[in-house]
Amino acid sequence: MRLRAEYRVESNLKFLGNLDMMNLMTRALRRAGIPFALSEGFNPHVKLSMGTVLPVGVWGKQEYFDLELIQDMQSDEFIAKMNGVLPLGMEIQRCIKLEDKQAALMKIINAASYTFILKNSDYDYAALPDTLMSQDKLLVKSRGKQKGIDKDLRPGIFEITVNFHEESVMISILVNVGEPVNVRYDELLDLLKDHGVQYEEVLDIFRSENFMRTGNIFCSPFEKVR
Amino acid sequence: MKDRIFRDILPNVSKPARYTGSEVNIICKDWDECRTKIAFAFPDVYEVGMSHVGSKILYGLINEKSDHLLERVYAPWPDMEKEMRSHEIPLFTLESFKAVNEFDVVGFTLQYELAITNVLNMLDMSDIPLWSKDRNEQYPLIIAGGPVVFNPEPYADFFDVFVVGDGEEVLLEFLDCCWENRHLKRQEQLLKLALLEGVYVPSLYSVHYNEDGTFNKMIPLYESVPDTIKKRVVADLDNAYFPVKPVLPYMNIIHDRAVLEVMRGCQRGCRFCHAGVVYRPVRERSIKTLKKQASEQLASTGYDEIGLTSLSTLDYSGVDSLVKDLVKEYREQGTGVSLPSLRVDAFSIELANEVQKVRKTTLTLAPEAGTQRMRDMINKNVSEEQLLTAVKAAFQSGWLSIKLYFMDGLPGETEEDLEGILELLKKIRTLGDENARKKVEIRASIASFVPKAHTPFQWQAQNTMEELEEKRRILSRNKMKRIKMSFHDSRTSYLEGVFSRGDRRLSASIYLAWQKGSKFDGWSEYFNFSRWMEAFRESEIKTEFYTSRLRSYDEVLPWDFIDTGVSKAYLQDEDEKAAAGITTGDCRWDGCTGCGICPAFAIDLDIKEEFRG
CATH class of the missing domain: 3.80.30.20 (tm_1862 like domain)
Incomplete structure (x- = not known):
């Protein structure tokens, strides 16, 4: 059977790389005694596929992985066993059974939302969404594959929202992931800086959600299954 | 301090997971409830130190089986060191994020001769004086163990104590002794520790050389201090x-x-x-x-x-x-x-x-x-x-x-x-x-x-x-x-050769080499031979004396006082x-x-x- 799990990565684990996350998860699966399926070959590995890479330095509220099991397991049991062994700062929140033909996570997640928590200051954060969204182009230096060349983020940004709290401001930016414009969180940070946001004001960054987008409809990898 | 490290420093360094702690199976004991607090310092980067079996043994032994506390610290990679120094963050342990100089004991394991420059650098990052003679009871006791200390002499002036042999056999009683004598002056503490088998306190000996530069003898300065240091051995490994x-x-x-x-x-x-x-x-x-x-x-x-x-x-x-x-x-x-x-x-x-x-x-x-x-x-x-x-x-x-x-x-x-x-x-x-x-x-x-x-x-x-x-x-x-x-x-082998059979006179060279910037000498990208040669020159050390000289069987060797049990x-x-x-x-x-x-x-x-x- 295949299952899809949603998990949370807290701030204390935000500096782990993708390989570290994979190791953390497979070792937890072993400690929990989950009946995972193994690949064939010289170096057998757990049939685990993680969603899009959570960047180093960013924590995640709703991240996903798919896992193949060799025997059926109830969602509740899976969650309880895993949460019993996962380190502080990592928790499985939901889990659902997948149909066999369901496409792999990496292929279907094509949008994500990053949230920047900033210290509230004199800066006019309320005006930021309109300022940015009204422009034809939002150029930054690419931090991805073609490092250093000009990259237009505008077609990859779907929505910007700003929420005010007592002492902080939360800017959430909904962006495209993968083709045609893969928007990275560090490029967004550069964009904010280019528009006068002070780097020192940034208190924290996390990925709030991952989506499967079709046109203007954004679904979570769980909704799509149902 | 932890918040500052996470917010201001870790986003700017390579492999930040080296410094975050909170790993699975970490043991974080209550600081105030524990007796002797020891920072276990591995003078190389995290991924090397974490692979060392001896460290795992001592970590578990002290934390699980005693009322003492042992926390880990590894040498920060140069990019991390730079950030820490510029933000005035002292060297800290991965369990409590406390500064290393708040501990009672700092225990280094010396697996490799050239790791000594990292030891000095870690002491410096901890605001601890490098020379043993400059430290009183206000500072942690700086100790070392591991294979290198079977000839401890080249490093003798930097450490207060060496522990020779199987660490798990001696560390518990060592920390007990530290606890019992915690109110004493440093010199009195050292005299107590010197009574333990396998424990060598270099400052309690005077060292004499012959005119040709060869080693003559070591004399204990006090009657209670032993002439020879016998390694400790776990008799029943099973x-x-x-x-x-x-x-x-x-x-x-x-x-x-x-x-x-x-x-x-x-x-x-x-x-x-x-x-x-x-x-x-x-x-x-x-x-x-x-x-x-x-x-x-x-x-x-x-x-x-x-x-x-x-x-x-x-x-x-x-x-x-x-x-x-x-x-x-x-x-x-x-x-x-x-x-x-x-x-x-x-x-x-x-x-x-x-x-x-x-x-x-x-x-x-x-x-x-x-x-x-x-x-x-x-x-x-x-x-x-x-x-x-x-x-x-x-x-x-x-x-x-x-x-x-x-x-x-x-x-x-x-x-x-x-x-x-x-x-x-x-x-x-x-x-x-x-x-x-x-x-x-x-x-x-x-x-x-x-x-x-x-x-x-x-x-x-x-x-x-x-x-x-x-x-x-x-x-x-x-x-x-x-x-x-x-x-x-x-060149690395040559340097190892200087120290593997060196004596106390080498400490000035080590200090100079560190001062000139030597660290991570086991890593080819940081190793700089000419800096070492300058250091030897300035401290008037002829390296050939230690390396390419055929010794005679009747020469007294600087490590003869360490008793491994083998007969000469x-x-x-x-x-x-x-x-x-x-x-x-x-x-x-x-x-x-x-x-x-x-x-x-x-x-x-x-x-x-x-x-x-």
Whole structure:
């Protein structure tokens, strides 16, 4: 059977790389005694596929992985066993059974939302969404594959929202992931800086959600299954 | 401090997971509830230090079995050091994020001579004075253990105390003693500690040299202080503490697997080998104990590999059953077994075959020398026939590449011995091409011999750098297809040679080298030889005195006061036999060879199982 799990990565684990996350998860699966399926070959590995890479330095509220099991397991049991062994700062929140033909996570997640928590200051954060969204182009230096060349983020940004709290401001930016414009969180940070946001004001960054987008409809990898 | 580190520093450094702590199985004890607090400092980067088995043992032992507290700290990589210094963050431990200078004791493990510059750098980052004489009881007690401290003298002026021998045998009583005497002045504390067996307090001795610069004697300054320091030995390894809930790192470390220490010590008697003497006698663990440790470690970590470690794992009496049973038991879960460098014989290959049922591994053999003459001289009791039989079996079993370890610069080495290495490599390649299903790759790693204290070769001259360079030229004169040779840096070996048989007068050079920026000297990207040479010049040290000078048997050696149990007569006899090309047996099989270590500790070889294979 295949299952899809949603998990949370807290701030204390935000500096782990993708390989570290994979190791953390497979070792937890072993400690929990989950009946995972193994690949064939010289170096057998757990049939685990993680969603899009959570960047180093960013924590995640709703991240996903798919896992193949060799025997059926109830969602509740899976969650309880895993949460019993996962380190502080990592928790499985939901889990659902997948149909066999369901496409792999990496292929279907094509949008994500990053949230920047900033210290509230004199800066006019309320005006930021309109300022940015009204422009034809939002150029930054690419931090991805073609490092250093000009990259237009505008077609990859779907929505910007700003929420005010007592002492902080939360800017959430909904962006495209993968083709045609893969928007990275560090490029967004550069964009904010280019528009006068002070780097020192940034208190924290996390990925709030991952989506499967079709046109203007954004679904979570769980909704799509149902 | 933790918040500042996470917010201001870690986003700007490479591999931040080195510094975050909070790993699975971490032990964070209540600071105020604990007695002696020790920061266990590994003077290299996290992924190296976390792979060290001795550290895992001491971490578990102190934290699980005592009221003391032991927290980890590793050398920050230079990018991290720069950030920490510019943000005025002192060196901190990974458990409590407390500054290292808040601890009662800072314990360094010295696995490698050149790690000393990292020790100084870590002390400096902790705002702790580097010289022992500049520290009073306001500062932590700075101590060191590990294989390097069997000749502690070059580092004597930086440390308050050295702990010699098996750490788990002495550390608990050491920390108890620190606790009992915590209200005393530093000097009085040191006098108390000096009474413990295996504990050496360098400031309690005066050191005298002869006019020709050779060592004369060491005199204890107080009557209660012992003349010699006897290493500590765990007599019953099978019942000794071993951690089954090791800290599980998030990032990849060098040896990223569950570890079983199947035995301690080695009985082979290779004449160049330091570990072979200082860790004697051989003490094994039983298969029953090891299997239990394996299952508990896998359950607590989720590792998918079990490494069998020791100085010569294939000699472990239970190796055959243990490997086969572990493979059988864990194969279904995709959990494999790994063996370190193999013994050179067909049995080893058979076992390696067993192991790779689960996971493909690389095959590593260590013939060490290229001719029979030289292998006899170093007492590497391996014949060419054994080697070729083993290699042939490996190729027939499907291996397509093989890794071989050699040494050059050995005493009495001639050009013929070097040619012998090349000839052997070619023979192995031919054997591979004939017996494997396609053309094979041979990798040879060649290290320079460094004479070590407490070995039969402790009197021998080390090759000069010019000699070593010439030997490398001979070895790499002709390119050989599908044979890849790599050489250890001869300058590094040379420096190791200075310290491995050095004395107290070297401390000024070490200090200067550090001051000039030396650190991470074991890492080629940071190693800077000319800085070291400047340091020696400025401190008026002639390095040849330590390296290329043939010592006479009646010379008093600066490490003679460290009692490893080996008799000097035995070492001399072995050195003479080497020159005559006479081999010495292996005391596991051929009876006692008279090294003197067992009687010195009133213990015996501890062999647990009936050997099969």
